[in-house]
Amino acid sequence: MATIKDVARRANVSVTTVSATINGTAPVSDALKARVWAAIREVGYQPDPIARNLRKGVSTTIGLIVPDISIPWAAHLAKSMQRAFSEIGYNMLFASSEDDPEREFSEIEVFSAHRVAGLVVVPTSRGENYSARLVETIHVPTVLVDRVLPQRHFDSVTDDNLLGAQMIVRYLHKLGHRDIAFMAGRAGISSSDERLAGFRRTMDETGVAIREELVRQPVYLRDHAYATVQQLMTMRDPPTAIVCINIAQLLGTMAGLGNLGLSAPDDVSVISFDGFHPAEGWSPAITSLKQDIATTSTRAAELLMARIREENQPEPQIIRVPPSLQIRSSCRAVA
């Protein structure tokens, strides 16, 4: 592997000059610049990122931490992120927190030790003093994705959950649904809280009283939903529509309905916040919100790069990306 010294020798200049030409950090005469570039090409020199990192104290790597990469949403995020960053010459360290705050913090520290230039985190948002602990652990430019924290310490990009809830409720309302079940996730997770709040608000707006016995919380694992939906559907006066908050819930709900011999949309309408897209060919095709992951990734990358380059607006920003409603066949009109 050719080193900068080889280049210097070859171009008959000092190491300093080679570094200066490459990085443009100091003025170099055109004549020497040419000699240096030629020499670089001739010896096939590539700067050693490790040495560079050591000296500069910061790398050209960004770290991505998600709860679970095997969730399609997270996988798409990782893909878009990686594309966005590789285009500007950054590469990506990756880790799963497995929704465990301890793992999450430990990964953050590992990444920090590796001197990542920035961090993209889908925070677990759990545990005592989570937010404070995060602020105290992170000393790198960071952008939070999907879940936002009550305190705005970090730039964040998330879905516009209030808008999404509004779309869902209005759509169901238009179809004549009044008895709507809502399965909320863990309280304290912003995406769940916001979706529930949006549900309540839009129900109010449409003038329909919420039947509180149809609002269940917390339901965040597949099996919770599996059980909950069966409770809901065996009530004296079951809901005519069920709102699912994420994929796990949706899968549990469908399985639970199946177990009761029920199906959507004939026996009950099902709609979901998180998209699920084998779509055509399977029934039922689930009517759901489609999150704009590409935009989310791009915005997050932009925010992060601005911080890294310090061109930034000092105030942490929250960007909300609007979803779109994909109407398929899991909801039907009722009298």
Added chain:
Amino acid sequence: MATIKDVARRANVSVTTVSATINGTAPVSDALKARVWAAIREVGYQPDPIARNLRKGVSTTIGLIVPDISIPWAAHLAKSMQRAFSEIGYNMLFASSEDDPEREFSEIEVFSAHRVAGLVVVPTSRGENYSARLVETIHVPTVLVDRVLPQRHFDSVTDDNLLGAQMIVRYLHKLGHRDIAFMAGRAGISSSDERLAGFRRTMDETGVAIREELVRQPVYLRDHAYATVQQLMTMRDPPTAIVCINIAQLLGTMAGLGNLGLSAPDDVSVISFDGFHPAEGWSPAITSLKQDIATTSTRAAELLMARIREENQPEPQIIRVPPSLQIRSSCRAVA
């Protein structure tokens, strides 16, 4: 950030001694060892991985390159891999080749520059002299996953595709199917080639003549399958069963059937090599092979670590992980 010098000062020993105690590379008396460890704890010292990498010429990071992380299979692989490696103190750089050999090679070079300790690659397996080029580009311990190359230059872990094909064909045969359509992928991709070969071989074994007009190749995009399945089903004498080789094909097939107003298993049986698991609650639930991704990851990690630690068997090894057949409801018996 505390440095090794701080520890040395605190413990009143030389830097060399501190390094020796930490790494066990040279004998240190118990008394000093104790002093050093105490000092480490007191100043909260953590070795700087960057500096270590620079000096040792190799990092504690491994690189993962997959064609597309948003494919569930790849996402699961990434998850298992990351878990396996983080347990032994390695972290993971990640990149998508987007099935483009140029990107793939470029990522390999970037990772090499970062001095990864090893590489896990799902090779694109495309382009001229692919195998030779790979050998020439890679100078790090490497294990190939999913797709194997004709020349055994690298350790590889892959599904036992011949066995899988055998399971599928025997199952269909038992249900009475004789007119079986097979959509192969790109020729030259080992997984596709092996599956096709296994199909042919087992058909021979069962004594059923293959209707060559039902074997289509190449069909590797969703839209190919969408078109192909409609051709197949509008033939004078359509197949009674269709074998799909991967998810993209399966999705296209289901959509294509839907477009013709047909459905599985009533009009035709559908079976797939790659598992697809929303499963319960949706119809049809696809009968498919389940790949043992956990085992695949573990084996790959083991192979790679053996190479890295040089405990290894000099000969590159190919490990084949057997799949299992998950019988659901997309296939039915025929007369």
Added chain:
DNA sequence: CCTGTTTGACGAAACGTTTCGCGTCGCTAT
């Protein structure tokens, strides 16, 4: 013509480790 400033180039220090080679001490075998 002198002073002050800018431009261009360089040597050497620094980043935080690991490792090479050397020196000292105490022990054992001659």
Added chain:
DNA sequence: ATAGCGACGCGAAACGTTTCGTCAAACAGG
């Protein structure tokens, strides 16, 4: 006794960069 050897500890070099401070030359203004 003393040569030889192992165990232990240390200083300094090395890894490949970037950057600081210095310096010579060229150039501007008075």
